[in-house]
Amino acid sequence: MNHSHHLNNSDQKTDALRETQFLARTQRVVAKLKPSPRTLNQILEHTFVTTVPEARLTGEDIAQGTASSPLSSLFAMLSISKPLAFAVFGAVLVLGAAVVMFPDRSSRAPIPVASSDPETSTFREMPTGVTSDGADSADTPGTDAASPTRPVDSNAASATIALITDDLDSFDNDDGYDDSLLSEDEVDSLLITLDSDVDENSL
């Protein structure tokens, strides 16, 4: 018992001696370890820039203890002002509504109609908006046939021109202009003009 107690005391003394020696020897080296001076402001700047994004966005708000809204944070993150963000949002909304209310008719599938030439094919495609009898089914007649982006069928164009001519024949407005006064040449030149318009547009 006394022997083990003596050994423990001896170990403790040795440990204490080692500790003192090592501490004394390393103190001088450790004292050389000095961090480069960083001011508190640098630390706080680092804190707000890297740790708290809201504080970077609205530092004054945080300082006053008022929390900013998530939407404001989003605008600030995107670096855009509130009025501009609302204007863009409004424009997108109006465009979306316009697309829903006036769908693009070009997206409709073409209407298969019987071919005039039974040897070539059973069906052929008519231009969009023109029905099988050659009449334009759209509210604004002729716009589709004249569209430069769509292929123009010569038969359909002729049918349209024929309809316009019929309209001209029956046209009698209040300004005293009588279409019956048009000579055959004048009507022909008018048809040529319309025809050439159609051709130009088809290019």
Added chain:
Amino acid sequence: MNATEVQTLAKAAQAGDRAAFEALYTGLFTPVYRYVRSQIRHHETAEDIVQTVFSKLFLKLQNPLPLPQSLRAYVYTMARNAIADFYRRPADLLPVDGTVEEIYADTAVTDSPIRASEAADDADHLIALLETLEPLEREVTGLRFFSDLPHRLIAETLGKSEANVRQIQSRALKKLRRLAPQYFI
């Protein structure tokens, strides 16, 4: 800076006293840096880690919740966690300062008393020497000899008993004495 001073300053900082936080920062930055440096050889990385610790401490003191019993132990625990996070990074992101063997071979010359004495004055040599210890031994040695913390506080920081800390330190010193007797003259 003793434990009572640290607690008093922390309470004042929590109440919004910026000067108190500044005093806390000034008093703790260097010892915490020395501890971090004992675990990480790269000087700039060690500084960045200490900066992160104080950033977290600042945010902690913005919270009105009760402070930890020992804020000093709490700060060292934060530093310890930050070091662990650092070593969890992919190897290619860790700074390269040469291997322990390279530094140790360059400075530890035991057959020449003069050079051995010079090496003992070299911080890089001392830090490289600590890298030969087990992780826990290295932590205890860093906290005790680099930050000059008492055993009770080290025990609190590491979540161990004071007797256990003394045992770990004794084991570490025995190893160091064998490797570098010039430190035990």
